Amino acid sequence: MSAGRQKTGRIAVIGLGPGSPEQVTPEATRVVSEGEEFFGYTPYLDRLDLRPDQLRIASDNREELDRASAALKRAAEGKKVCVVSGGDPGVFAMAAAVCEAIEAGPAEWRDLDLVVVPGVTAMLAVAARIGAPLGHDFCAISLSDNLKPWEVIEARLEAVARAGFVIALYNPISRARPWQLGKAFELLRGVLPAATPVIFGRAAGRPDERMAVMDLADADASRADMATCVIIGSPETRVIERGERAPLVYTPRFLTAESRR
Amino acid sequence: MSAGRQKTGRIAVIGLGPGSPEQVTPEATRVVSEGEEFFGYTPYLDRLDLRPDQLRIASDNREELDRASAALKRAAEGKKVCVVSGGDPGVFAMAAAVCEAIEAGPAEWRDLDLVVVPGVTAMLAVAARIGAPLGHDFCAISLSDNLKPWEVIEARLEAVARAGFVIALYNPISRARPWQLGKAFELLRGVLPAATPVIFGRAAGRPDERMAVMDLADADASRADMATCVIIGSPETRVIERGERAPLVYTPRFLTAESRR
The missing domain is CATH 3.40.1010.10 (Tetrapyrrole methylase, N-terminal domain)
Structure with missing residues (x-):
C-alpha cells in the first residue's frame, strides 16, 4: 500500500x-x-x-x-x-x-x-407524523440493556420523568429483550399522570408505517416492535382531538402556571 | 369562502x-x-x-x-x-x-x-461535525427562560447531568439572556468532572461554521451566540486527539465498568 x-x-x-x-x-x-x-x-x-x-x-x-x-x-x-x-x-x-x-x-x-x-432520526420523524410531542425539553434513551445495566436505565427513566422531560425510547423491544418496555411503562406509571400520552411510532414515512396514541395507563408494550420509536409525553403534553382526523399530540413551548413547582 | x-x-x-x-x-x-x-x-x-x-x-x-x-x-x-x-x-x-x-x-x-x-436538527448536525457525542442517552434543553422559569431549567440540568445524559443546549444565549449559559456551566461544574468535553457548535454546515471543544472547567459562555448549539458530554464522553486533524468527541455505546453505579 x-x-x-x-x-x-x-x-x-x-x-x-x-x-x-x-x-x-x-x-x-x-x-x-x-x-x-x-x-x-x-x-x-x-x-x-x-x-x-x-x-x-x-x-x-x-x-x-x-x-x-x-x-x-x-x-x-x-x-x-x-x-x-x-x-x-x-x-x-x-x-x-x-x-x-x-x-x-x-x-x-x-x-x-x-x-x-x-x-x-426516528423520533423526529415520528413526532412530525403526530404533531409536536418534542416541542419542549426532551431526551432520547436506548432501552437496550445489552450495553448498559438495567438499573441504570431505570434510574435514568425516573430522573427524566420526574424532571418533566418528554422521553423518546429507542430499541424498545426485541426477541432477546421482551420485557424491558413493559417494565419501563410500569415504572413511569408510578411517576407520571395516568393520562400522559404515549406514542407508538412504527416505520415513520415507510409504506408499513403505523402510528398509535394511548394513555400511559393503557400503554401496552406488545404494540412495539424493533421498528418502533416510543415517545412518552411529559405532564405538559396535550392531545387535540380532531374528529375524523387523527389526534394531534404536542408539548407546549411554555410551562403552565400549575406545573411551576 | x-x-x-x-x-x-x-x-x-x-x-x-x-x-x-x-x-x-x-x-x-x-x-x-x-x-x-x-x-x-x-x-x-x-x-x-x-x-x-x-x-x-x-x-x-x-x-x-x-x-x-x-x-x-x-x-x-x-x-x-x-x-x-x-x-x-x-x-x-x-x-x-x-x-x-x-x-x-x-x-x-x-x-x-x-x-x-x-x-x-442542530444538535445532530453539530454532533456529526465533531464525531458522535450523542452516541448514547442524551437530552435537549432550551436554555431560554422566556417560556419557563429559570429554577425549572436548573433542576432539569442537574437531574440529567447526575443521571449520565449528554446534554444539548438550544437557545443558549441572546442579547436579552446574557447570563444563563454561564450560570448553567457553573451549575454543571458542581456535578460533572472538570474534564467533561463541551462542544460549541456554531452554524453547522454553513459557510460561517465554527466548532470548538473545551473542558467544562474552561468552558466560556461568551463563545456562544444565538446560532450556537452547545453539547455537554457525560462522564463517559471521550476525546480522541488526531494530531493535525480536529479531535473527535464521542460517547461510547456502552457504559464502562467503573461508571456502573
Missing part, C-alpha cells in the same frame, strides 16, 4: 433517515454516489441503489464494532468507504462504533478523513 | 435543516414548491428560492403564536400555506406553536390538513 493510496482513503458514516427516500438528504445521496465500498446492516444496504462498481458488505445488526473495524481497514487501504445507518448515524448507531474502533485501532486510523453525514 | 375552497387548504410546517442546502430533504423541497404563502422568521425565509407567484410573509422571531395563527387563517381560507423553521420544526420551533394555535383557535382549524416535514 503506497502513501499516496492512503491519502485518498475516506470513511463516511451516513444516515439514511427513517426510511422514506424523500427524507434522505442530498448530502447523503452525494456521498453514497462517491463511495466505493458499503458496510452496513442488510436492511439499510437494501435501501441503496448501488452501481455495479460499488461493493456491498452486509453484516448482522449486532456486529457493529467488527463492521466499523473492517470499514476502517479498507479506508486505510485507500478506499472510499461508506458505513450506512438508518436515521441519524450519531444516535444509537454507527458513528459511535466507528469512533470506538478508531480509538482502539492503529494510529493510522486517526489520520483518515472521517465524515459523518447526519440524517433525520 | 366556499366549503370547496376550505378543503383545498393545507398548512405545512417545514424544517429546512441546519443551513446547508445539501441538508434540506427532498420532501421539504417538494412541499416548498407546492406552497403558495410562506410564513417565517426572515433568515429562514431568506433560504428559500421562491417563485414570483409565491408570497412571502416575514415576521420577527418572537412572534411565533401570531405567525402560526396568521398562517392557519390563510390555510382555512383555502391557501397552501408553509410555515418554515430552521433545523427540525418539532424541536423548539414552529410545530408546537402551530399546535397551540390550533387548540386555542376556531374549530375549523382542526379540520385543516396539517403536515409537519421533519429536518436535521
Whole structure:
C-alpha cells in the first residue's frame, strides 16, 4: 500500500433517515454516489441503489464494532468507504462504533478523513407524523440493556420523568429483550399522570408505517416492535382531538402556571 | 369562502435543516414548491428560492403564536400555506406553536390538513461535525427562560447531568439572556468532572461554521451566540486527539465498568 493510496482513503458514516427516500438528504445521496465500498446492516444496504462498481458488505445488526473495524481497514487501504445507518448515524448507531474502533485501532486510523453525514432520526420523524410531542425539553434513551445495566436505565427513566422531560425510547423491544418496555411503562406509571400520552411510532414515512396514541395507563408494550420509536409525553403534553382526523399530540413551548413547582 | 375552497387548504410546517442546502430533504423541497404563502422568521425565509407567484410573509422571531395563527387563517381560507423553521420544526420551533394555535383557535382549524416535514436538527448536525457525542442517552434543553422559569431549567440540568445524559443546549444565549449559559456551566461544574468535553457548535454546515471543544472547567459562555448549539458530554464522553486533524468527541455505546453505579 503506497502513501499516496492512503491519502485518498475516506470513511463516511451516513444516515439514511427513517426510511422514506424523500427524507434522505442530498448530502447523503452525494456521498453514497462517491463511495466505493458499503458496510452496513442488510436492511439499510437494501435501501441503496448501488452501481455495479460499488461493493456491498452486509453484516448482522449486532456486529457493529467488527463492521466499523473492517470499514476502517479498507479506508486505510485507500478506499472510499461508506458505513450506512438508518436515521441519524450519531444516535444509537454507527458513528459511535466507528469512533470506538478508531480509538482502539492503529494510529493510522486517526489520520483518515472521517465524515459523518447526519440524517433525520426516528423520533423526529415520528413526532412530525403526530404533531409536536418534542416541542419542549426532551431526551432520547436506548432501552437496550445489552450495553448498559438495567438499573441504570431505570434510574435514568425516573430522573427524566420526574424532571418533566418528554422521553423518546429507542430499541424498545426485541426477541432477546421482551420485557424491558413493559417494565419501563410500569415504572413511569408510578411517576407520571395516568393520562400522559404515549406514542407508538412504527416505520415513520415507510409504506408499513403505523402510528398509535394511548394513555400511559393503557400503554401496552406488545404494540412495539424493533421498528418502533416510543415517545412518552411529559405532564405538559396535550392531545387535540380532531374528529375524523387523527389526534394531534404536542408539548407546549411554555410551562403552565400549575406545573411551576 | 366556499366549503370547496376550505378543503383545498393545507398548512405545512417545514424544517429546512441546519443551513446547508445539501441538508434540506427532498420532501421539504417538494412541499416548498407546492406552497403558495410562506410564513417565517426572515433568515429562514431568506433560504428559500421562491417563485414570483409565491408570497412571502416575514415576521420577527418572537412572534411565533401570531405567525402560526396568521398562517392557519390563510390555510382555512383555502391557501397552501408553509410555515418554515430552521433545523427540525418539532424541536423548539414552529410545530408546537402551530399546535397551540390550533387548540386555542376556531374549530375549523382542526379540520385543516396539517403536515409537519421533519429536518436535521442542530444538535445532530453539530454532533456529526465533531464525531458522535450523542452516541448514547442524551437530552435537549432550551436554555431560554422566556417560556419557563429559570429554577425549572436548573433542576432539569442537574437531574440529567447526575443521571449520565449528554446534554444539548438550544437557545443558549441572546442579547436579552446574557447570563444563563454561564450560570448553567457553573451549575454543571458542581456535578460533572472538570474534564467533561463541551462542544460549541456554531452554524453547522454553513459557510460561517465554527466548532470548538473545551473542558467544562474552561468552558466560556461568551463563545456562544444565538446560532450556537452547545453539547455537554457525560462522564463517559471521550476525546480522541488526531494530531493535525480536529479531535473527535464521542460517547461510547456502552457504559464502562467503573461508571456502573
